[in-house]
Amino acid sequence: MLGGTEYVAEACEETLQALGHQTNLHLQPDLGQISSNNQTWLICTSTHGAGDFPDNIQKFISDLRSNDQDLSSVKTLVLGIGDRSYDTFCLAAIETETLLKSKGCNQISATKTLDMSQDIDPEELAKQWISDLQDLL
Numbered sequence: 001m002l003g004g005t006e007y008v009a010e011a012c013e014e015t016l017q018a019l020g021h022q023t024n025l026h027l028q029p030d031l032g033q034i035s036s037n038n039q040t041w042l043i044c045t046s047t048h049g050a051g052d053f054p055d056n057i058q059k060f061i062s063d064l065r066s067n068d069q070d071l072s073s074v075k076t077l078v079l080g081i082g083d084r085s086y087d088t089f090c091l092a093a094i095e096t097e098t099l100l101k102s103k104g105c106n107q108i109s110a111t112k113t114l115d116m117s118q119d120i121d122p123e124e125l126a127k128q129w130i131s132d133l134q135d136l137l
Helices: 004-018 055-066 091-100 123-134
Strands: 038-047 075-082 114-115
Touching: 004 038, 004 075, 004 123, 038 091, 055 091, 075 091, 075 123, 114 123
Parallel strands: 038 075, 075 114
Antiparallel strands: none
């Protein structure tokens, strides 16, 4: 909603492409438009208000909750952006991880959280995280 997560997602995309992966960046994700056949989903989300999802991902999350499709061929990574001074720090990312697991997705690595009040360069931290996971991708 404020753009910080978009910058982090773009940094992740750049790193994945540099590692030889094909990517599609969805800033307004639509579950019906995203392939789930042997794909890896990297979901970057912030948390707003009292643990709410940002506007641009709310429909995707709602559609995912009501989806009964087998997603066991989907591998996932979740990256949360937040401010640790809030008690809902990265709650949307944590809820996303739980939802993806409940739909049968295979989590590649534990959810990564970035604290925007402490992390000076979240884009670089996200790039490093992706690079560190390259053998699992």
